[in-house]
Amino acid sequence: MNDTRLAxxxxxxxxxxxxxxxxxxxxxxxxxxxxxxxxxxALILRRLAAARPDDFILSxxxxxxxxxxAASRVWIVDPxxxxxxxxxxxxxxxxxxxxxxxxxxxxxxxAVPALxxxxxxxxxxxxxxxxxxxxxxxxxxSRCPDIALAVGRALDAELVPMGxxxxxxxxxxxxxxxxxxxxxGQYEWDNCAPAAVALAAGLxxxxxxxxxxxxxxxxxxxxxxxxxxxxxxxxxLAAISDLR
Numbered sequence: 001m002n003d004t005r006l007a008x009x010x011x012x013x014x015x016x017x018x019x020x021x022x023x024x025x026x027x028x029x030x031x032x033x034x035x036x037x038x039x040x041x042a043l044i045l046r047r048l049a050a051a052r053p054d055d056f057i058l059s060x061x062x063x064x065x066x067x068x069x070a071a072s073r074v075w076i077v078d079p080x081x082x083x084x085x086x087x088x089x090x091x092x093x094x095x096x097x098x099x100x101x102x103x104x105x106x107x108x109x110x111a112v113p114a115l116x117x118x119x120x121x122x123x124x125x126x127x128x129x130x131x132x133x134x135x136x137x138x139x140x141x142s143r144c145p146d147i148a149l150a151v152g153r154a155l156d157a158e159l160v161p162m163g164x165x166x167x168x169x170x171x172x173x174x175x176x177x178x179x180x181x182x183x184x185g186q187y188e189w190d191n192c193a194p195a196a197v198a199l200a201a202g203l204x205x206x207x208x209x210x211x212x213x214x215x216x217x218x219x220x221x222x223x224x225x226x227x228x229x230x231x232x233x234x235x236x237l238a239a240i241s242d243l244r
Contacts, residue, residue, distance in 0.1 A: 001051070004122040007097040007109040007193070010047045011120075014040040014079060014095045015113025022086065033083035037061050040079035044097065048075050055099075058220060060189045066218070074100050074216045076192035082164030084142070091115055094166030098193030100215035105205075108193035110166045119170050124201035127175025131231050136160050138168040138177035147183040147208070147224075147243065154239040155179075155232075169194035169227050173201045179228040179236060183208055188220040195227065204233045208240050 001009075018036045027035055041061035048057055052075070056068035059077040068074045075097065080086055082093030091114035098108035109120040137157040139148050144159070152159050160177050162168050165186065171177040182191075192215050195205040206213060208224040210233075215222075228236055 002122070003099050003107040004109065004120050006048075006051055007099065007107060008111075008118050008120040008122075010044055011095045011097045011109040011111035012113075012118050013047070014043050015111040015118075017043055018080060018086065018095070019113050022089075029087055033080065033087040036086055037080045037083065040095065041077070044077055044079055048077075058188060058216070060187065064220070068216060069218050071216070072102050076100055076188050076215060078166075078189040078193075081166045081190065085163035090163060092163035092167040094164050094170075096166055096189060096193035098196050098215075100188075100192060103214045103216050105192050105196035105199065105213060105215055108196040110170055110193050110197055112164075112167055112170060117170070119173060119197045121196050121200035124173060124197045126173050126201040126203050126229070129175055131178060131229055134158055135178040135232055136176070137179045137181060138162050138171050143184075145181070145183045147240065148181045150243050151179075151181055151236060151239045154242070155235060165190045165225075166194050169198055172203060172227055172229065173198060179226075179232055181208065181226050181228075181236065183224040186222050186225060188215050188217070188222050191222060191225050195225070198227045202230070204228050204230050208237075210237050
């Protein structure tokens with residue numbers, strides 16, 4: 001089984017587990033999110049360790065083994081992206097399983113289980129409809145970054161509220177949005193898998209200054225991210241530059 005298929009299968013199974021946990025209705029709020037994170041993380045780590053025993057894993061929900069920094073292949077995992085949405089009974093939460101190879105977001109899968117969707121690097125295809133004259137910028141429902149608001153104003157964009165980094169990135173792939181711009185703090189597990197799938201689909205993915213995304217760093221903080229349709233890259237980066 002290749003790396004992409006492995007990631008997709010595990011993401012799908014972790015998503016099914018998360019749906020089952022939520023359906024039990026034994027917990028709610030933070031307790032539900034904590035249980036989902038914990039049990040999905042255990043499933044993902046167990047499956048990756050069995051299938052790729054020589055690879056390292058960086059997960060939001062596990063202690064960081066710093067030996068990974070010298071490794072070529074590192075799986076970067078968020079077992080439940082969008083805990084608030086998950087615990088709130090919403091659909092916009094995701095499972096991220098990405099593989100960084102020599103620091104590059106090379107393979108991976110993003111599952112949005114409540115929509116029964118899995119996007120992966122083997123079969124990713126971005127929407128081909130012409131870009132609308134007024135771009136759609138997907139933003140957080142609860143913590144919209146100032147720079148996204150400012151760029152939205154500069155481009156006369158429509159703002160589309162949505163939860164979960166993975167759900168936002170997949171909305172750009174599907175053509176439901178044109179730009180996903182984040183500033184103010186993410187970690188590698190928040191965007192490695194979404195970036196890998198977006199790049200495989202032919203979208204642009206970078207830091208907000210246009211520099212490449214680099215993963216498996218000693219400090220997993222990755223402060224900003226831009227995923228967008230290629231036809232918007234120049235205008236978005238120019239708008240960001242004008243604001244700085």
